[in-house]
Amino acid sequence: MAYWLVKTEPAECGIEDFARAPDTPVRWDGVRNFQARNFLMQMAVDDLVLIYHSSCRHIGIAGIARVSTSAYADPSQFDPNSPYFDARSTHDKPRWQAVDLVFERQLPRLLPLDEIKALAGLEGLALVQRGSRLSVMPVSTEQWRILLGPHQ
Template identity: 50%
Template sequence: MPHWLMKSEPEELSIHDLQRLGHARWDGVRNYQARNFVRSMAVGDLFFFYHSSCPEPGIAGVGRIIASAYPDPTALDPQSHYYDAKASLEKNPWSALDVEFVEAFPHVIALATLRELPALSELPLVKKGSRLSVMPVSASEWAAVLAV
């Protein structure tokens, strides 16, 4: 089963929000490579929930994909900061999917800690200049994070 890492700003959706809600729509991905990863996810796939753009960025827990990708409705909503004026009902290039809460870690695994793990040296997250919001995680990378 593939594993993933997905980033969210905690004020937008945090692991604790997902825990409280149980499930949520994951939307707003506006990078084509990340969008393609979203489209390749399958129901049941697990992902690390990464808090980004916050005082303590890092992996905060685990979620599960519960619905395959579908057109992202935020691209069509002029009130959304994810609005895309070029998107239409007939041609929406962006995708969303539904996720559910699995586990919140007792402490966020900080980006600095992740960068120190040799097993993660090829993970785009730990490379300078990588801003990808969705990325695959290999089985060995998954295990290394869970071992922290």
């Protein structure tokens, strides 16, 4: 099993959206960065994913989801009405990938970015590195343990 962190705007798709229908997969799509896309392609069924709320008032890790479907062609890239449409992508050679995630649990409280940055042992985590804007990133087993601490 691998561990991941995905950033989302809670107004678009937050942990509460997962919790409303805990057994219903949510398509994780719209990733338009090649490195983040490559990370999506590495996700496997049953990997665990930290849901990180960003671009909002309360920024931080809000909960955990589980990968329910490995990577497949992101349908939004083919939809001309989607903000994620990519005219260069074809069904034969899709450029972008999506995965399906299902709710695991909400954390008892949001783990804010300033607390994450203060935790020893997370210096290598892309989230805390200056200039990192990836929306999908791997999390090592040790980083996962440090981040969740008593919430495991």
